Amino acid sequence: MHNALAIVTVVVVGLLVGVEFAVAAFVNPIIDGLPNNGGLVARTEGARILGKVMPFWYIGSVVLGAIWAVRAWGDAGAGLVVTATALLVLSVLMSIALLxxxxxxxxxxxxxxxxxxxxxxxxxxxxxxxxxVSVIITAFVLMVVAIA
Incomplete structure (x- = not known):
């Protein structure tokens, strides 16, 4: 069960990282280049859609990380999971306060x-x-290292 929880958590956080990285590196730069402020329309729609989904994904990632950290307490790599989960909490706080x-x-x-x-x-x-994105990438890497 412990391995399954770790794998599910890494997959969920990895997908979160992939989406957020894609938005930063590819999606926004592409849509910002659309003519006649087309990027503005796309950003507005993206804010509506992702604004509904991402809170659940971020909070779900934190919850999975916290459960994994508790279950792994005392094991090798538990410190990495705790640190990664703390970084995910930081990303949620950043989201609420800044984004x-x-x-x-x-x-x-x-x-x-x-x-x-x-x-x-x-x-x-x-x-x-x-x-x-840098914070959640770091969390993801720590989780991958903890699983290895």
């Missing part, structure tokens, strides 16, 4: 209600997102 407020505003934008500083707001979100 969600911006994302919530973006999700409400329409072509008629876009603020003048919309590019700066999206740029700020991107910078925070890059840091969050």
């Amino acid at each position: 969600v407020p911006i994302n919530s505003r973006v999700a409400q934008w329409t072509q008629d209600s876009v603020p003048a500083d919309w590019k700066q707001q999206l740029g700020r979100w991107d910078r925070f997102h890059y840091v969050r």
